[in-house]
Amino acid sequence: MSSGQAGYAAGPAAAPGANAKFETWLWIAQRASAVVLALCVLVHLVTIIYAVRHGLTGAAILGRTRGNGVGLAFYTLYVLAIAVHAPIGLRTLCQEWLGWRAASLNWVVGAVALALFVFGLRAGWAVFA
Amino acid sequence: MNMLQVSVWRGGASGGYRIYEVPRQESQSVLDVVTYIQRHIDPTLSYRFACRVGMCGACAMTVNGVARWTCRTHVSKVVKGNAIQIAPLANLPVIKDLVTDMRGFFDKWARARGQFVSGSGTTRKDDFARVASDSPERVAANAGIECIGCGVCYASCDVVSWNPDYLGPAALNRAWTLVNDVRDGVRRERLAAVAGDAGCHACHTHLACSERCPKDIEPTASIAGLKRAVARAALKGEL
Numbered sequence: 001m002s003s004g005q006a007g008y009a010a011g012p013a014a015a016p017g018a019n020a021k022f023e024t025w026l027w028i029a030q031r032a033s034a035v036v037l038a039l040c041v042l043v044h045l046v047t048i049i050y051a052v053r054h055g056l057t058g059a060a061i062l063g064r065t066r067g068n069g070v071g072l073a074f075y076t077l078y079v080l081a082i083a084v085h086a087p088i089g090l091r092t093l094c095q096e097w098l099g100w101r102a103a104s105l106n107w108v109v110g111a112v113a114l115a116l117f118v119f120g121l122r123a124g125w126a127v128f129a
Numbered sequence: 130m131n132m133l134q135v136s137v138w139r140g141g142a143s144g145g146y147r148i149y150e151v152p153r154q155e156s157q158s159v160l161d162v163v164t165y166i167q168r169h170i171d172p173t174l175s176y177r178f179a180c181r182v183g184m185c186g187a188c189a190m191t192v193n194g195v196a197r198w199t200c201r202t203h204v205s206k207v208v209k210g211n212a213i214q215i216a217p218l219a220n221l222p223v224i225k226d227l228v229t230d231m232r233g234f235f236d237k238w239a240r241a242r243g244q245f246v247s248g249s250g251t252t253r254k255d256d257f258a259r260v261a262s263d264s265p266e267r268v269a270a271n272a273g274i275e276c277i278g279c280g281v282c283y284a285s286c287d288v289v290s291w292n293p294d295y296l297g298p299a300a301l302n303r304a305w306t307l308v309n310d311v312r313d314g315v316r317r318e319r320l321a322a323v324a325g326d327a328g329c330h331a332c333h334t335h336l337a338c339s340e341r342c343p344k345d346i347e348p349t350a351s352i353a354g355l356k357r358a359v360a361r362a363a364l365k366g367e368l
Contacts, residue, residue, distance in 0.1 A: 020324035024363040027330045027356070095326065096291040 026088050033085035040078040065127040072128045079120030087113040133208065135162055137174065138216040142223045146214065159199035159207065160188050163215060163227065176227040183343065186279030190227050191216040196284040198343040218284035234280050234297070241300040242322045245307060248314025258312045270309040273302045273351045275344050282338035282348050294327040298338035298348030301329055305351035308358055320359050321368055329355040 221229035
């Protein structure tokens with residue numbers, strides 16, 4: 001039954017507070033990046049809907065993004081917020097759903113963060129350059 | 130006579146349900162039902178209770194899948210047709226029948242620094258500290274102070290079931306009342322103790338604890354308060 005052997009039977013836990021600072025900063029980073037994302041997603045969606053409704057061609061869109069410094073700066077910020085926000089959430093999912101709490105998890109989500117950032121920047125650069 | 134079909138968990142973690150027939154009575158509580166079974170049908174049934182009036186927090190069980198204090202849960206409120214299912218609290222190891230091992234639950238109160246520590250070094254021989262009853266800290270502490278330690282919130286919490294190290298709603302609520310105790314002297318240590326993967330930041334705000342608390346406390350709000358207090362301490366470099 002669900003009562004299982006959780007809790008006490010799981011044995012003594014790691015010293016509480018040992019990871020307090022690290023985890024708290026991750027929490028702050030995820031909340032702060034969420035604020036940035038809320039704005040960026042809105043701008044991104046409105047832009048897409050505008051482009052689609054006005055029937056802009058690929059060439060017309062590229063004509064507006066190429067050399068557009070503001071656009072590049074916006075998408076760089078957007079990609080940065082994603083690269084911070086998503087891996088922290090992924091880390092929590094791995095911890096809670098897979099029970100993966102080893103140090104290796106931090107390296108893996110760190111790699112995910114780097115990949116999101118690099119590929120995201122590459123995409124932003126591709127429509128700028 | 131109108132009879133209840135009561136399905137009761139028997140055995141340890143690997144036990145099973147056994148059905149008992151209990152006479153239905155007016156104003157009957159779930160604890161009355163369990164007591165009837167033990168006194169009149171099967172004296173080997175183990176369960177825990179003390180005050181019978183909602184003060185001690187000993188009699189919490191899972192009733193029809195929901196954690197409740199059984200002494201103040203009327204049969205009429207939970208019965209389905211004429212059937213009731215009674216099991217031990219979830220998220221705690223079962224000792225026998227309806228009795229769970231509460232050590233893990235209370236050890237976490239200690240890990241969350243749930244003890245008051247005088248900050249001014251005063252003793253019981255000194256005069257009372259004066260705390261304005263309408264000060265924000267006192268109001269925040271008041272909101273969580275009536276916890277009876279029944280474990281209903283802990284048994285209802287998804288995060289506890291995912292992470293056995295998670296301190297849980299009751300321990301964190303206790304810590305929040307002490308964070309708001311202006312006489313307390315270990316705020317910094319307590320905030321460090323409740324931060325992190327096993328602490329307040331693990332809460333998903335599902336609100337199950339607040340929904341189920343028989344004392345209408347909102348541990349979710351207390352945990353949110355801790356998140357803010359810990360974040361502020363981290364930003365100030367005080368964690």
